[in-house]
Amino acid sequence: MVYEGARSITGPLLASLGASAVLVGLVTGVGEAMALLLRLVSGRWADRSGRYWTLTIVGYGITAVCVPALAVTPFLGGAGLALACALILAERTGKAVRSPAKTALLAHAASGVGLGRGFAVHKALDQAGAVAGPLLVAGVAALAGTLWPALAVLVVPGVAALLVLGWIRRRTGNPDTRPATAPTAAPTQGPPGPATRRAGWWNPGDGLPRTFWLFAAAAGAATAGLVTFGVISFHLTREHVVPVAAVPLVYAAAMGAEAVAALATGWLFDRFRGRVLLVLPFLVAAVPPLAFTGSVVAVLVGVLLWGAAMGVQDSTVKALVADLVPPATRASAYGLFAAVQGGAAVLGGVLAGSLYERSLPALVVVVAATQLVALVLLVVTLRHVRRARVATTA
DSSP, rough: OOOHHHTHHHHHHHHHHTHHHHHHHHHHHHHHHHHHHHHHHHHHHHHHHHHHHHHHHHHHHHHHHHHGGGGGGGGGGTTHHHHHHHHHHHHHHHHHHHHHHHHHHHHHTTTTHHHHHHHHHHHHHHHHHHHHHHHHHHHHHHHHHHSHHHHHHHHHHHHHHHHHHHHHHHOOOGGGGSOOOOOOOOOOOOOHHHHHHTTTTOTTTOOHHHHHHHHHHHHHHHHSSSSOOOHHHHHHHTTSOOOOHHHHEEEEEEEEHHHHHHHHHHHHHHGGGGGGGGGHHHHHHHHHHHHHHSOOHHHHHHHHHHHHHHHIIIIIIIHHHHHHSSSGGHHHHHHHHHEEEEHHHHHHHHHHHHHHHHHHHHHHHHHHHHHHHEEEHHHHHHHHHHHHHHHHHH
């Protein structure tokens, strides 16, 4: 509710503070990159220290503080835009701090019910808040006639989230002390022992198979082409496609589509494995020609496809990563995987903002080209996975 509620109006907020489309694309792109790149550090830290719960709680705490603080930015004059940019980036840092540790714990729990199904159910529950947050923001913004009260009210679910998280932590104990299990994927060497990890002698890329890196490249190409909602919402308000107060409603619809896509592709993943991910490049490529038009219907379809692509990326993609690497190195693997996506997010965010200002047809063509690359890399990845499984069963 907290960070998705804020993200639903990031573009309009920055625009009201004097930002250009390029700055919106830069800040949202760099923010997504930080949320991904910094996981390289936090993921390795989680595996080496075993402090999965600590990193999870700290990460959520950063978000709970930074998002409501955005409410003060309209009252700071010229400094408001700079502070808003800094808080948006800080919130994304909180995401980076918690994500690898949280995802490693989730993968451990989901292994008993099926990785695809486990990640899908998690994503669907997550999206309940992702829909409620924008709806709350839309309602408060409509009643107040301005954006800052809608950001201030997010302090309530932020505090509630931390209280619930603390309650769960006390009830579940400390799972970060469990012993590492044997690898189940195709790496040629096992994960390092606890003493080696604590001593810092381990390169986080050790023990990860080539299929992991191929898949990371494919996901990076897909991420580069998936324009941020900040740029989309900037277009919605600048071109007066929908009223500013309706933008969070559009975002909430996208979050609903994200939940449905996560559940559907997660279920299909457990039946058909990575082949279900072949739909991702097509979803991403279809977003710009629809979302950046003046037609409300076309824009809504484009935003729903954007949400569906996000659902696949945030759930089913992670399921395949968990399937490719040893359980004891999952947090580090998620960090490395996110670092690749982060670099692509910076490029994609800046490129989308720049091309939006200059030429929408060029933006459509560039996104289509990146998705062709993603599709080719994904096909190669799946072939390697199939060959590895055949060799294992032979």
